[in-house]
Amino acid sequence: MRIAVLLPLALLTALPGCAMLQPATEVPTVAEPAGPASRARAAALLREGLRAQNPPRGGTPDPERAAALIEEAAMLGNPDAQLLVAAGHLLRGDGSRDARAAIPWLLRAAQQGQPEAQLRLARLIEGGDGTEREPAWAALWFNRAAERGVPQAQYAFALMQVAGAGTAPDQAEALARLTLAEQAGVAAARRYRQALEPRVPATEAAVALARVRDETTRGPVTTPDRPLVRFAQSALSVLGAEVEVDGRDGPATRAALTAFARREGLGVSRPYDPAVIDRLRDRLPRR
Template identity: 65%
Template sequence: MRSATPAALLLMAAPGCAVIEGLTPAETAPDPAPDAADRARAEALYREGLRALNPPRGGTRDPDRAARLIAEAAHLGHPEAQMLLAASHLYRPDGSRDPEAAIPWLERAAMQGHVEAQYQLARLIEAGEGTAREPAWAAMWFRRAAERGSPAAQFALALMQIAGAGTPRDEAEALARLRLAERGGVAAARRYRAALERRVDAAAAEAAWTRVQRERARGPVPAVDRPLVRFAQSTLAAAGYDPGPVDGHDGPRTRAALAAFARAEGIAGAAPYGPAMIGRLRARAR
């Protein structure tokens, strides 16, 4: 097998395990785990799959059995198994990749709060690999990963904020994110941070630093969270509506702007953050 990149290892390896070879994901989209019993079964299948891949001393590796067990765990909603299936499309032994097939697995793991899945999904969306290129939607996913502690996502989002690509231009907030990225080991953040410090007002920088440090999220993505609200607000503002400040707070002005947008789009009465509304906002943001 060819040498795996660091990103591949993050996606494809579990602690103490070798990279899975020849894993073939199922063609149908995985279903979320319906109950605690299935979640427990998914965990057991996943661990058994890893043991089949990396057996105890004296055991025999069985990659085919490992693939079946991990695929079953993924269908039951196990996020690490879903990541392995995504990786089997993104990092194939022959060097090919199929991002379109990987995205559904990344989405399922990302919605469960898997930080690396959120970051990798954002990268694919930002680049338009396997899906339409949507900078604003990518920024939302980078923000979700950043709120869950990803230094790489902080760095990616900061660069988008500096350029005003997919998100409003905000150098003060970008500076705060670059500081967090640098603290988290992203070496490239240092150069950008030093450049911004020379031109961002100190008071604005301090306010942004305080605000960004308070952005903390854990666990599965809720139906409505700050990144989704900010995506809606920035898209509405760019389309000429008045959602109020782009701050992630779902207040009356944001709801009124969403209702006005829905009427204009012919979907009056649609849930403010339901699939119909978000689909139209994504289409407008492209």
């Protein structure tokens, strides 16, 4: 059984910085694959590390041993451990931080479907923190976290849809996401929801709310998923293609991607090949 998805904040901030991977200058489209060890072994190491960090009553915490165990679990592919290692870089014991070192760990966990990692990764990309700023790529990760039930991601992605920043504008869907975020306790969503509500016809709002509620996902990121399709459609639209931005993969979207790849001289046979997505990212404005 997986450790709780949203790990306690004290654990996310109390670990000392772990040995970092070589930092990337840009968030890659695809993470390195997880290690070959069994999930059970990685999960056991994580549990042991958490016990070392927060021992039973009467025990003495051992932060160094905890960090070593959790990093080993992360290297073996456990996404919750990877999130903890990333958090250790984002807030180290001495008060320093290294977002560049955190990003590879967040990406590994995020691609395995760890929602908190997806949210944190999106925020770093949106702010250009530790990597080049990419609103469209941040929107993709906010969207993925939103589909996995993270209210703050629903809120963040909704604001991007209202502004048309990083993704195509969609007031009806933004209203739906703000409604869900508010219902889940994101207080800031209320005023935006109230301001947007009069601008969206009630029938459109109801349809969008039902659709967004139905767009739920669990488990690792698949290719293509709805957020990746939406990213591709938004990017193609910005670049002049006539495609509907609805997150639904279909012949029109695939034909537009294939045409884009051909114009760019990419010798690939799959519309959603990482090389095609990377080139789309390269062609989009970063600010």
